[in-house]
Amino acid sequence: MLSWLEETSNLEELASSMIQNGFFDHEPLIVRTTPDPQKYVVVEGNRRFATIQILLQTDAAVAADLEFDFEVEPTAEQLDLIRVVPCVVVTSDAEVRKFLGYRHIGGIKTWSAEAKARYLETEVEGAAAAGSVNPFKDVGKRVGTNALGVRGPYLALKTLKVARDDLDLGETARTVLRERFGVWNRLLNSAEVRTFIGLGDAMDYAAIQSRLTQLSRPNLKMVLDDLVPQAGTRLALLQDSRDVTTYGRVLANDAAREALIVYRDLDLAAQVADGSTLPQKLRNITKSLDLLVRNIDSFEIGSSEVEAAASLFNMARSLNVLVKDRLDGED
Template identity: 30%
Template sequence: MGPFQGGESVATQATPRTTLPLADLLLDPENPRLPPDTTLVDRASQHAIALYMETAYRLEDIAESIVERGFDPTEILWVVPTNDRYTVVEGNRRLAALQFLTDHLLREKIERAQRRALWDELSERLRMNGHDVSRLPVEVRDSREKFLDHLGFRHVSGVLKWTAEAKARYLTQLLEREELDFAAAAKRIGSTAPAVRRQVEAYRILRQAKAADMHTDTAERWFGLFYTAVSRPQFRRFLSIGDEAGSSREPVPPEALPQLEECLGWLFGTTDGKRRVIGDSRQIGELALVMEEAEATTVLRETRSLSSALAVSKGGKDQILGALRAAREQLYVANGRAFEYKGDLDVLSVAQSVSDLVDRIVDEIAP
């Protein structure tokens, strides 16, 4: 019998450490590994969750281990009661792998024939090897909140880390469900209060954008870049985020939401086809310099060219002066040793290219 076809309820028999039928275990629709609900059509559907995980994670690697060695009894699943069954809050990839191994109806829903054949072959090998996975070791708690500390240590601070967006979403849930401050939440997961504050604040800003019907899919996928950007003081000033906003569930004031949409467009592009203005995360600093100055920001809005906007900003001048001064210091060093390589064609070739480059820079700058 497949895991979606019911099973004898053991809710009244469960103790903190016990075994439960595979058929009584449910995938967690609140699993931070799942994408935000805008990109998973039906989070309430166990099939939808399992099929998403099959495409997003290498469940076959977990399945291969189970096929060869059986289910490791030390790999205990953490579960909470859900009506007459149990939701797995830790161990969802293992549960999903087992579901594909044991439920032919689920396997038939896999779109790619090659993937279906792979899972059919793994399922047959499990049967041939004789491993019994009908009951699994679990630890039962009466609510998911009882597991939050352990989940934080494992997946936020520990070695089995979630994505940046999943970590921030989990931390936000932790604070808001238990009404913790940043210091208390940091202590619970083995982090620092400033780090927790930055992650939660970035997630809340993105949540605001989504609530305002802004395009956030790319920002969710590249949450680390978004987090880095909105942590910079220039971005915070541009979005009118005050120092006291850390405890607010809506850090960006309503009047600054248009600027938030602009930021998302500059960082990730827009739904109407306008490309992002930065090439990679290293240019976030340049974008921040532009956002500090009204004239440079106007140029960016009109041209969507970061280099053009940077050229009219004070930051652009500081940047080129810094680069020229650093190059000059290195050339002083080279000049002091040039006599050692008189007649060396390799050194002469590089020196000539440097001279040509300096001439071009002077020609560009000269009035």
């Protein structure tokens, strides 16, 4: 554990702060009692505790061969300031969960979106097992948020677990959970996205459990795939949570969704879903082309540019023929 914290956290910066300022008494360690009255388990403040161990070269730090490399070694007086630090002692798992939930969900020291969701899932399942009529509301009260603030992360995590464990979407689901969970959580705030993957408008605990067994694997796969880079691409199709509203509108529109599948371009698909008339769409395209013509000297021209322009010209001619044919047919 000590080695892992040293590798994954910036403990050296924390150590420098402790040497200069000592331990901040207003942020005590939270420790849990154990059957041995002389031993405690640190449940909050492990980075700070690990830093202290390395600075003081405790047996655990020496055994792990961990030490900080400072240009100027700390003095004995500086180290004495961190030999005794304030702690708050809790005596039960319930106290631990209550404290961590309030501090990291609704408090000032919030966890990552994934960490919040994992904690909330445990609390919701526990409340439901204990007979809570509305576990989302009850857990929300304990951690300083509302039912929506609990339900959203819970639903996002549970849906990914179903995708991973039951729908054979393990690799993609794990990637989204590990790297894109914040965007995924935001996605499930969209009614269009929830409807598309089969969650619908389920709000209470029992309805959500039922809906989780009725998810559409193909649709869920499509949405998850859009969150991770595909073969031959460097970026995911859905890169930013600010695009969620647009993405939801595209999913809800058959023609726009088909355009998204074919061209893998959210902006293009959004144009299909925006409800503009054909003349409006053509005027927008014309403006874009006019801008290209005006700035043609700013581009380097080669064979690929000539081919692209020829393709555009041919497509414009085809569109012109189709529009005229439609008009003649209506006459």
